[in-house]
Every structure is written in C-alpha cells, then in structure tokens.
Amino acid sequence: MSNVTDAVLTVSSGSRRAELLRLFLQPIAAVVLVAAVLIWAFSQDLDAIEVVSLNRETLLDSTWQHVLITLAVTVLVVAVAIPLGVVLTRGWARRIAPIFVGIATIGQAAPAIGVVVLYFMWTEQEGLWAAAVPLAFVSLLPVLRNTMVGIQQIDPALVDAGRGIGMSAFTVLRRVELPLAVPLILAGLRTSLVLAVGTATLALFVNGGGLGFVIDSGYKVARTTVLLTGATLAVGLALMVDWLGALAERYLGPKGLR
Amino acid sequence: MPEQTSGVEIQLDGITKRYPGQRDPAVDSFTMTINPGETTIFVGPSGCGKTTTMRMINRLIEPTAGRITIGGDDALSLNADTLRRRIGYAIQQAGLFPHLTVAQNVGVVPGLLKWDKKKIADRVEEMLTLVGMDPGEFLDRFPRQLSGGQQQRVGVARALAADPPVLLMDEPFGAVDPITRGNLQDELMRLQSELRKTIVFVTHDFGEAVKLGDKIAVLGNQSRILQYDTPEAILANPADDTVAGFVGAGASLKQLTLQRVRDVELNTSVPTATEDETPASVRQRIEADGRTFALVLDGQGRPLRWVHKRQLGGGDSLVGIGSPVGDLVTVQSTLQDALEAILQEGGDAVVTGSRGEYVGTVQLDAVVGRIRELREEHS
Numbered sequence: 001m002s003n004v005t006d007a008v009l010t011v012s013s014g015s016r017r018a019e020l021l022r023l024f025l026q027p028i029a030a031v032v033l034v035a036a037v038l039i040w041a042f043s044q045d046l047d048a049i050e051v052v053s054l055n056r057e058t059l060l061d062s063t064w065q066h067v068l069i070t071l072a073v074t075v076l077v078v079a080v081a082i083p084l085g086v087v088l089t090r091g092w093a094r095r096i097a098p099i100f101v102g103i104a105t106i107g108q109a110a111p112a113i114g115v116v117v118l119y120f121m122w123t124e125q126e127g128l129w130a131a132a133v134p135l136a137f138v139s140l141l142p143v144l145r146n147t148m149v150g151i152q153q154i155d156p157a158l159v160d161a162g163r164g165i166g167m168s169a170f171t172v173l174r175r176v177e178l179p180l181a182v183p184l185i186l187a188g189l190r191t192s193l194v195l196a197v198g199t200a201t202l203a204l205f206v207n208g209g210g211l212g213f214v215i216d217s218g219y220k221v222a223r224t225t226v227l228l229t230g231a232t233l234a235v236g237l238a239l240m241v242d243w244l245g246a247l248a249e250r251y252l253g254p255k256g257l258r
Numbered sequence: 259m260p261e262q263t264s265g266v267e268i269q270l271d272g273i274t275k276r277y278p279g280q281r282d283p284a285v286d287s288f289t290m291t292i293n294p295g296e297t298t299i300f301v302g303p304s305g306c307g308k309t310t311t312m313r314m315i316n317r318l319i320e321p322t323a324g325r326i327t328i329g330g331d332d333a334l335s336l337n338a339d340t341l342r343r344r345i346g347y348a349i350q351q352a353g354l355f356p357h358l359t360v361a362q363n364v365g366v367v368p369g370l371l372k373w374d375k376k377k378i379a380d381r382v383e384e385m386l387t388l389v390g391m392d393p394g395e396f397l398d399r400f401p402r403q404l405s406g407g408q409q410q411r412v413g414v415a416r417a418l419a420a421d422p423p424v425l426l427m428d429e430p431f432g433a434v435d436p437i438t439r440g441n442l443q444d445e446l447m448r449l450q451s452e453l454r455k456t457i458v459f460v461t462h463d464f465g466e467a468v469k470l471g472d473k474i475a476v477l478g479n480q481s482r483i484l485q486y487d488t489p490e491a492i493l494a495n496p497a498d499d500t501v502a503g504f505v506g507a508g509a510s511l512k513q514l515t516l517q518r519v520r521d522v523e524l525n526t527s528v529p530t531a532t533e534d535e536t537p538a539s540v541r542q543r544i545e546a547d548g549r550t551f552a553l554v555l556d557g558q559g560r561p562l563r564w565v566h567k568r569q570l571g572g573g574d575s576l577v578g579i580g581s582p583v584g585d586l587v588t589v590q591s592t593l594q595d596a597l598e599a600i601l602q603e604g605g606d607a608v609v610t611g612s613r614g615e616y617v618g619t620v621q622l623d624a625v626v627g628r629i630r631e632l633r634e635e636h637s
Contacts, residue, residue, distance in 0.1 A: 161353030164426075165367050165416065166320055166343030180355045254357030256400035 023246055025028035030239035034150025041225050053226045063233055068202055070133055070241065074189075076136035076175040079131050081192075082185060086148025086173065101145065108141040120206045123180045131200070131208030133154040139195040146176040146188025150181030183253040197238040210238070263527060265295040265456030266329030270507050273324030275316055284310050286480040287324070292301075292473075294329075295454035299467040301476035301504070301542055304485075306619045311481045312426055316345045343370055346425035346455070350432045352413030354401040360386070360395040360412050367420040385415040388443060407438035414446070418453070427459045431466070463506055466514050470491065476501045485637075490516050494629075495636040503544050514594040519587055519609055522596075522628045524618030530555055533562070533576045541570035553608065554580055559615040560584065561608045583605065583608050589617065593628065596620045 036082045046054055053059075081104075088097040107115065112135065119134035120126070153179055162172040201212035218227025270292070275285040300308040301345045305436040313319040315326060317338045326333040333341055341547045354363050360383050368378045383393040401409055402518045407505045410430060417425055428600045431439045447470060450457060461467055475486040476498060487495035493513040496502035529547075529552040531540045544552050544567045554576055565580035573579075584601035588610050599607035599620075606619035 038338075110564050157349060157351065157353045158355060159349070160318065161349055164316060164342060164349070164353075166339050166341075166370050167366070171370070176355055246628035256355075256359070256402065257359040 005153050023243070023250070026239060026243045026246070030236045030243070033239075034232060034236035039231055041229045044225055045070045046225070047194070047223075048206050049221050050223050050226055053214050053223075054229060057088070059214065059229070059233065060084075061239065062209065062211050062230070065128070065203075065213075066237060068201050068238075069128055069135070069195050069200040070193065070206055073134035073136045073139060073200065074193060075182070075198070076132060077140055077192050078189070080136070081140050081143035081188075082147050085144050085185075086151065087149040088144075089148050097148070098106070101141075101148070103144060104141040106219050107137045108136070108139075112193050113202050114136045116202050116205060126207040128203070128208050130206045131203035131210075135196055135203070138236070139192040140197055142188040142191040142195070143185065144188075146184045147181060150184030150188075151177050153184075154180050179254050181258065184251065184253060186245070186249045190242060190249065191246055193241050194238055197234065197241050201234055259562045260459050260588055261476040263421045263423045264454040266454060267294045267327075268292040268329075268440055268458070269325075269327045270311075270315070270327040270422065270443065273311070273321040273326060274309055275314060275319060276322045283322070283480060283489070285314070286482065288483070290475065290483065290486065292456060292458060294456050297450055297457040297459060297470055299471035299474045300458065300460045300469040300477055301462065301474055302481075303463060303504070306479055307481035308477050309428055309462050311477070312428060315424075315458060316342050316347060316426055318342075331447055343367055343420060344422050344424070346417035346422040348413045348417040348418075348425070348427045349428045349430045351406075352401070352409040354399050354409055358400075359397065360399050360401070362410060363401070364419050366416060371420055381419060382415075382564045385419050386412075387447065388418070390498035391415075405438075406434045410434060410438075410442055411533075414449075416580045417633075418449075418455075418530075423456060425455045427457060429461055430459075432461070432463075439466075446470060464506060467510065468516065476504055490632060494632040508557075511594070513594050513629060513632060514597060514625070517593040517628055517632075518589065518593050519593065519596050519620055520589040522593070522620060522624040524609055525606065526618040526622050528553055528619055530616065531565070531576060532557070535576060536574050536575060537570040537572065537579065540545070540565070540576065541567050543567050553583070553616065554601070557617055558613075561610065561616045579627070580590075586610055587620065589613070593625055597622075597625055600625070606621060 010182060019240055044050075049087060055108075068140060087093055115134040115138055116131060123130065153202055158176055158180070159172055160177045163169070167175065200208075200210050202214055203210045205213035211230050214230030214233070215227055216230075218224065218230055263381075268291075270288055270290045270309070272287045272289055273285065274283050274287050276283045300312060301546065302308045308318055314321045315328070315333070317333065321334070327342075328345070332514055354360075355366075360368075364382045364385050365378045368381055373381070380516055382397070383451065385398060386393045391411055396408070396412075402411070404412065413430065417427075431442050444467065458471060459467075471489055473486065474489050474492055476484045476497075478484045483560050485492055488514065492501065493505060493509045493516070496509075498506050500507075508544050514521065515622065527547075529540075529544055529549060531543075531552050531554050531555060533556065534591055540552055544550065552565050552567075553561055554565055556562050562584050563580035563582050569579050586608050587596045587599050587601045589612070596607055596609075600622055608616065609618050609620050611617045
C-alpha cells in the first residue's frame with residue numbers, strides 16, 4: 001500500500017492513544033469554544049443593528065440551514081462519488097478513469113466561490129440545492145479518489161479467491177471489495193464533509209442561507225461581534241462534523257480489520 | 259461422517275490459451291485425463307503454465323480453444339459461477355476474507371448455494387472439525403487472529419464446504435514454514451483417504467508432488483506434458499533430462515518414501531524361540547542352522563529380544579536373557595523407515611504385522627533389490 005499513500009486522504013495520525021484522547025477532547029473543545037463566544041457576544045451591549053443578527057432565532061436558523069446544506073452536499077457526494085469510484089475501478093473503465101479524476105481535481109482546485117457563482121449563472125437558480133450542487137462538485141474528489149484507491153489496494157488474491165469459489169463479479173464487489181474499502185471511503189468522506197462545512201458559508205450568495213449570512217452581515221455592517229459569532233459557529237460545526245467522521249471511521253469499518 | 263461426494267473424472271482435450279499480443283500460446287493444446295478420486299499434481303518450473311492450465315479447469319481463465327468435461331458435463335457450456343460452486347478452490351496464503359469470521363468464510367459457498375442457515379452452521383462446524391480445528395475456539399475468530407497454518411486449514415475447509423467432487427489447489431502450502439507444511443500435507447493425505455475427491459494440485463516442489471500425488475504431471479514450457487505417471491515410475495525412470503533435472507538428486511531416496519515394507523520379500527529364516535523353551539535346546543537349534551542369533555517372541559508371537567548363542571548357557575528359561583529389539587518396523591512402514599531401522603540395528607530390522615506379531619525381518623539386500631526392480635519395471 002505504500003506506493004499509493006500519497007494519493008490517499010487518511011486523517012489518522014499519531015498513536016492510538018493520542019487518537020483516542022482526541023476523540024474524547026474534540027467535541028468538548030468545540031462546545032466550550034462556541035459557548036464561550038456566545039456568552040461573550042450576548043454579554044455585550046448589543047446595538048440595534050447587532051440585535052438583527054445576534055438573536056437566538058436567527059442564529060439557530062442559520063446554523064440549521066448550514067447543517068442542511070452540509071447534509072445535502074453529503075448526500076450528493078455519496079450518491080455520485082462512491083458509485084463513480086466503483087465504476088472507474090472496473091477493468092473496462094480503467095482507461096477513462098483519469099478523465100473523471102481530472103475533472104474532480106479541477107473541481108477541488110477551483111475556488112469554491114467561483115464554482116458557486118458559475119453554477120448560478122448557468123442555471124439561474126437560487127436556494128439550498130443551488131448551493132449544494134456546486135459545493136458537492138468542489139468536495140467530490142476525496143471520496144472519489146479514496147473509493148478508487150480503497151478498491152485498488154485490495155489484495156488481488158482475495159478477488160481471485162472470491163471468483164474462484166463461485167461469487168459473481170457483483171457479489172465480489174458487494175461482499176469483498178466494498179466492505180474492505182469502507183475505511184478509506186469513510187476517511188475520504190470525513191475530509192469531504194469538513195470541506196463542505198467550510199464552503200457552505202458561500203451558500204448565502206445564491207440565497208442558500210447558512211452561517212455565511214451571519215458572517216456576511218457582520219462584515220457589511222462592520223460589527224466584529226456578529227462576524228466573530230458567525231465564524232465561530234462555523235468552526236464549531238466543522239469540528240463536530242470532523243468528530244462524527246472520526247467516530248464513523250472508528251466504529252463503522254469492518255470488524256476483522258480493526 | 260455424513261455422506262460425501264467422491265471425485266469425478268476430468269478430461270482436458272486440446273485446451274489452449276493464447277493472450278492477445280503474444281506470439282506463443284501460454285498453454286498449447288493440453289490433453290489429459292485426470293482420474294476420479296485421485297490426487298494429480300501439476301509440477302514444473304515457474305512460468306511453465308501449470309497454474310494457467312489449472313485455472314482453465316474452473317474457468318478463472320477462459321480457454322481459447324479445447325474441450326473440458328468434468329464428470330461428463332461440458333464445463334465450457336455451463337455458467338462459470340455455477341461451475342465454480344461445484345469445484346473447490348484453495349490458494350496460496352489461503353485467501354480468506356479478512357473482514358469475515360472463520361465461520362462466515364467457510365460458509366460462503368453453501369450460502370451462495372442458498373442452503374438454509376441451520377444446515378450451513380452445522381456444515382461449518384463439521385468442516386472445521388474435519389480439518390482438525392476446534393469449532394468452539396475458532397468459529398468467531400477473524401483470519402488475522404490465526405497462524406498461517408490455521409488460515410490454510412480454514413482455506414481447505416472453505417474449499418470443501420459445499421462438498422464439491424473436484425478440488426483445485428494452487429500451491430496451497432507454499433507460504434508456510436517447512437514444519438507446518440509437512441503437517442498440512444499429512445492432513446491433506448488423511449482427508450483425501452477419507453474423501454477421495456479428484457484433486458488437482460499445483461506445486462513447484464517435487465518432494466511435495468511425490469508425497470501427495472497419485473499421479474504426477476511434470477510440465478515444461480507452454481504446459482507441455484513431459485511425463486505423466488505415478489511418482490514411482492517418474493522417480494525410477496525420468497522420461498528425459500529435463501524431468502531428471504527436476505526430479506533432482508536423491509531420486510532413489512525419495513523412492514524409498516513411496517515403497518512399503520510389504521512390497522519387499524521378507525527374510526523368514528531367522529530362528530525364533532519362545533520364552534518357555536530352555537536355553538540349551540534353543541542353542542542347539544541355532545547351531546544346527548549355523549547361526550549366531552535367535553529372536554525371542556512372547557506368547558502372542560510379538561518380538562521381545564535378540565539372544566546370542568553365547569548368552570545361552572544353563573538355566574531352564576529364556577526370561578531376562580538377551581538384549582531388547584530396538585527399532586521395529588511394520589509391514590505398513592516405508593522403506594525409508596526400514597532403512598533407518600537397518601542402520602540402527604546394524605543388520606536385520608524386525609518386521610511386525612498388523613497386530614504386532616513377528617512376520618520376518620527386512621535386510622539391506624531386499625531394499626536395494628526393490629529399487630533395482632522398480633527401475634527395470636519402469637524402463
């Protein structure tokens with residue numbers, strides 16, 4: 001596997017103990033950070049302009065919309081990148097694989113805001129999905145690439161054994177290749193999700209809502225308190241999503257490999 | 259043990275494999291009849307096409323030309339997946355699925371054949387027991403929690419789980435240490451003596467081929483059959499220099515591992531005595547025969563001690579006189595064991611029958627004679 005490690009996005013680092021400690025501390029840190037900034041913000045003397053954004057309802061709404069956008073992006077990424085990755089590892093598709101990986105690489109390399117705006121100019125649609133579709137394109141690559149590498153790194157002897165004892169090609173995919181690729185796919189998904197939480201702040205440009213709205217308001221009306229609160233909530237959300245990803249990697253992978 | 263399916267005949271008729279872009283075929287018109295219930299070994303140097311040939315039997319590689327029949331059925335007209343579920347398949351390093359437990363691995367093929375759960379569970383336990391593993395201990399383990407030898411046993415159990423008449427084995431014991439390999443080979447021989455499957459076994463180790471094979475096919479480039487015969491015949495008379503080179507040094511010593519003591523003529527002229535005879539009468543008999551030793555037997559005719567005529571003085575019984583018989587061999591022992599006993603004893607090795615009774619002795623001349631006989635037989 002060593003020859004492909006550079007292409008694989010794994011998030012695991014350090015020893016097992018450090019990883020466990022992180023798993024335990026990360027959500028606490030996220031909650032403490034968000035709580036501290038909220039307490040600080042609401043303890044200020046908020047003026048009329050600040051109160052427009054800094055109230056319970058607006059913040060909850062924005063955060064919820066942000067979560068929805070992230071979920072929509074996740075659904076799109078999973079629905080597109082995993083099947084595409086599987087198809088591109090089939091023998092007959094190997095030649096066209098570089099084309100698709102190339103397109104996905106462009107998606108990741110392009111500035112997210114550019115992709116969002118271009119998509120808007122093309123479709124002239126607004127709202128949650130108008131944001132989710134281009135953002136999914138931007139965060140596609142980690143899952144696509146990890147699905148492909150996850151399947152390619154499986155010992156060919158296992159596929160041979162599967163076929164040799166009478167599994168069909170599809171059964172080998174379903175019962176051998178995909179389960180063994182799950183750890184890498186999850187690692188890719190975790191990276192994609194964290195990307196998605198960050199880029200979802202751009203959804204406001206196409207009326208998609210989200211915490212981008214709070215950040216943008218704070219910037220436009222020159223109120224640091226508002227800007228900081230919005231940004232901190234986005235960071236807290238990213239940390240929580242990353243933590244959920246870590247949990248999934250830890251507990252959803254095949255048991256025999258742990 | 260419940261009913262088992264025994265082996266069927268496999269006929270390979272002119273099977274050829276050409277890969278696009280290569281001038282010479284990888285396997286060139288291979289024709290062979292593989293006997294039912296026997297272990298047939300494909301042995302040959304790396305890259306000779308022996309694995310390709312074997313993989314065409316279960317169509318992991320589709321032949322470019324030729325006919326394959328398995329138990330009379332045309333293998334090439336069946337659905338390949340259906341065909342493979344009726345052919346056991348075991349490979350080097352076992353190829354167990356690491357995310358499945360031992361039980362799940364062994365139960366894969368019965369599952370594909372849609373057996374019901376209870377029947378699969380029973381079968382899995384039975385198979386593990388068959389390959390010498392305790393189901394209680396191993397059922398729920400994952401492959402990485404097993405040693406190489408244990409993994410290989412599970413691999414064999416998986417291959418046999420749906421009771422296929424044919425078993426293909428591709429260098430299954432190639433990746434384990436020599437001691438474990440020896441044990442696994444013994445185990446396979448024991449299994450095969452019970453199951454009588456048609457086994458096609460690929461190896462590059464001629465010693466392994468001699469040990470396991472009923473028939474050996476020595477293959478050259480493009481899977482050309484250089485010699486296809488019993489191990490005895492190949493050892494006694496290699497078809498050409500290539501085969502002789504492959505058989506290697508020590509062909510006669512390998513031959514000894516295949517021959518049994520019952521195959522040679524035993525020497526029955528050694529005087530025997532029972533313990534209740536008097537030393538004087540025994541001494542008289544030995545001297546009359548012009549010999550120096552006699553063998554003392556117990557009441558059931560089992561060998562006890564050698565006595566030299568000098569040890570036979572007065573007294574009225576043979577109890578406690580003489581020196582115990584050392585290395586014994588039975589009629590089932592290999593000539594290799596017999597030779598060892600001859601060297602240990604410094605002359606005659608005592609041979610016993612199935613109930614431990616004395617049946618004669620085996621001498622160096624008989625061993626040498628048997629090897630000479632085999633050479634003449636197969637020349």
